[in-house]
Amino acid sequence: LIDIREAWKTYQVGEVLIPAVRGVSLTVSAGEFLAITGPSGSGKSTFMHLLGCLDRLSSGSYGFEGRRVHELSRRELARLRNQRIGFVFQSFNLLARTTIVDNVALPLIYQGVRRAERRRRAAEMLERVGLGDRLRHHSNQLSGGQQQRVAVARALVTRPGMLLADEPTGNLDSKTSTEIMGLFRTLNEQDGITVVVVTHEADIAAYARRHVAFRDGQLVQDRSGASA
Amino acid sequence: LIDIREAWKTYQVGEVLIPAVRGVSLTVSAGEFLAITGPSGSGKSTFMHLLGCLDRLSSGSYGFEGRRVHELSRRELARLRNQRIGFVFQSFNLLARTTIVDNVALPLIYQGVRRAERRRRAAEMLERVGLGDRLRHHSNQLSGGQQQRVAVARALVTRPGMLLADEPTGNLDSKTSTEIMGLFRTLNEQDGITVVVVTHEADIAAYARRHVAFRDGQLVQDRSGASA
Ligand SMILES: Nc1ncnc2c1ncn2[C@@H]1O[C@H](COP(=O)(O)OP(=O)(O)OP(=O)(O)O)[C@@H](O)[C@H]1O
Numbered sequence: 001l002i003d004i005r006e007a008w009k010t011y012q013v014g015e016v017l018i019p020a021v022r023g024v025s026l027t028v029s030a031g032e033f034l035a036i037t038g039p040s041g042s043g044k045s046t047f048m049h050l051l052g053c054l055d056r057l058s059s060g061s062y063g064f065e066g067r068r069v070h071e072l073s074r075r076e077l078a079r080l081r082n083q084r085i086g087f088v089f090q091s092f093n094l095l096a097r098t099t100i101v102d103n104v105a106l107p108l109i110y111q112g113v114r115r116a117e118r119r120r121r122a123a124e125m126l127e128r129v130g131l132g133d134r135l136r137h138h139s140n141q142l143s144g145g146q147q148q149r150v151a152v153a154r155a156l157v158t159r160p161g162m163l164l165a166d167e168p169t170g171n172l173d174s175k176t177s178t179e180i181m182g183l184f185r186t187l188n189e190q191d192g193i194t195v196v197v198v199t200h201e202a203d204i205a206a207y208a209r210r211h212v213a214f215r216d217g218q219l220v221q222d223r224s225g226a227s228a
Numbered sequence: 229l230i231d232i233r234e235a236w237k238t239y240q241v242g243e244v245l246i247p248a249v250r251g252v253s254l255t256v257s258a259g260e261f262l263a264i265t266g267p268s269g270s271g272k273s274t275f276m277h278l279l280g281c282l283d284r285l286s287s288g289s290y291g292f293e294g295r296r297v298h299e300l301s302r303r304e305l306a307r308l309r310n311q312r313i314g315f316v317f318q319s320f321n322l323l324a325r326t327t328i329v330d331n332v333a334l335p336l337i338y339q340g341v342r343r344a345e346r347r348r349r350a351a352e353m354l355e356r357v358g359l360g361d362r363l364r365h366h367s368n369q370l371s372g373g374q375q376q377r378v379a380v381a382r383a384l385v386t387r388p389g390m391l392l393a394d395e396p397t398g399n400l401d402s403k404t405s406t407e408i409m410g411l412f413r414t415l416n417e418q419d420g421i422t423v424v425v426v427t428h429e430a431d432i433a434a435y436a437r438r439h440v441a442f443r444d445g446q447l448v449q450d451r452s453g454a455s456a
């Protein structure tokens with residue numbers, strides 16, 4: 001599914017160059033459940049944006065489902081993202097003064113789904129993350145953990161082949177975290193969705209069958225094995 | 229220091245009333261270190277906004293350092309916040325396209341601190357949270373955990389008498405979390421700063437000497453005792 005080789009991503013701030021991702025290679029098969037850990041600032045979110053086709057590699061290559069992502073046009077990338085990938089952002093990226101049903105339904109507009117069906121699927125996904133009684137709220141009328149769950153619902157509503165979740169439980173209590181990770185596990189085991197989760201918490205990482213660790217922009221560990 | 233009695237906060241969404249805080253009473257003495265836990269959506273952030281004089285009680289009374297907060301004008305509240313309270317927001321609330329030095333220096337402008345001194349104190353606080361090598365970055369040019377630490381630095385730069393931190397380590401790895409909580413402990417024990425931390429993590433709550441728990445907008449537990 002994913003074949004990344006020698007990926008680099010360098011930011012520029014004034015005259016200073018910041019190599020956030022430094023020559024990372026990774027292969028992920030369809031249906032895997034992978035956890036990415038590492039210190040704050042070590043390159044995890046930057047790498048997730050490359051995986052999610054939200055940002056271009058500075059150098060290196062990225063093959064996704066056999067397509068050469070680093071050579072696609074912006075339009076082709078947008079279409080690939082919308083159809084194949086669900087992304088839960090570390091800072092949620094919701095529309096503040098829009099209802100959560102409309103927020104979650106947004107990706108379905110690009111897929112040409114009709115209005116009644118969009119609302120039905122968005123409401124259903126919000127129920128699955130425990131927000132069925134908050135449908136009319138704007139996203140800025142919710143708690144932090146509720147907003148995080150709206151972001152999860154929006155990432156899943158298009159039934160993506162791959163879910164990329166950047167610290168999806170940082171604002172959740174342990175009971176709600178368990179519900180969300182349980183949902184990811186179900187989607188992985190029953191629907192075959194490939195799941196990549198960035199997390200700082202060992203008991204969240206434990207849901208994954210494979211663990212990779214970042215440090216200073218590089219992958220320093222890659223382990224498969226026992227999970228929760 | 230804090231004397232809150234029968235505090236209520238009700239939001240309105242369309243015709244629906246949402247009682248986020250339901251008759252909460254709490255007394256906090258100067259110099260305490262208090263942790264607030266509770267499920268997602270249980271009212272913690274709403275209560276913190278009342279404590280931080282960022283929002284008005286729907287009913288009840290709030291005495292802060294002997295002043296009747298629920299009777300102060302907007303101008304008096306703004307001045308009280310700026311001089312006495314440091315607030316770390318769950319969603320950071322930084323200015324995205326402003327450097328982190330300018331972000332952190334902002335509260336010092338309202339205090340009439342001169343420009344060179346503002347920059348010096350902002351840079352010093354950013355060093356204390358491990359961001360000394362990122363001073364020229366805009367806050368949207370940082371990782372999630374780095375942004376969280378900028379929010380901590382901004383809350384502390386005015387040397388407040390009370391620090392209110394709403395989930396200050398949600399985006400931090402364990403090493404960086406320990407550094408930030410260690411900083412809070414030092415400020416509490418050496419400078420006598422009153423600290424109130426909302427957290428979902430037991431090992432973060434363990435830094436506090438007293439624990440209160442929210443559930444459905446009410447305080448259901450209040451325990452003092454052993455900590456880390
Ligand atoms: N501006 C608002 N308008 C309407 N309802 C709101 C608003 N802000 C919060 N709420 C509701 O009030 C309740 C309490 O929210 P609050 O943000 O205090 O929860 P919390 O305990 O901080 O949760 P979390 O742990 O998820 O951050 C939630 O049910 C939420 O939906």
Ligand SMILES: Nc1ncnc2c1ncn2[C@@H]1O[C@H](COP(=O)(O)OP(=O)(O)OP(=O)(O)O)[C@@H](O)[C@H]1O
Pocket residue numbers: 011012013018019020038039040041042043044045046047090362368369370371372373374399400401
């Ligand atoms: N837009 C940007 N411009 C410049 N530098 C950036 C930008 N975004 C991130 N960085 C830098 O790149 C490095 C990696 O950032 P990244 O967001 O990938 O870290 P992370 O591992 O996700 O951290 P966290 O756990 O704190 O979320 C950091 O040192 C950060 O300062």
Ligand SMILES: [Mg+2]
Pocket residue numbers: 044045046090166371372373
């Ligand atoms: Mg990140």
Ligand SMILES: [Mg+2]
Pocket residue numbers: 143144145272273274318394
């Ligand atoms: Mg909250």
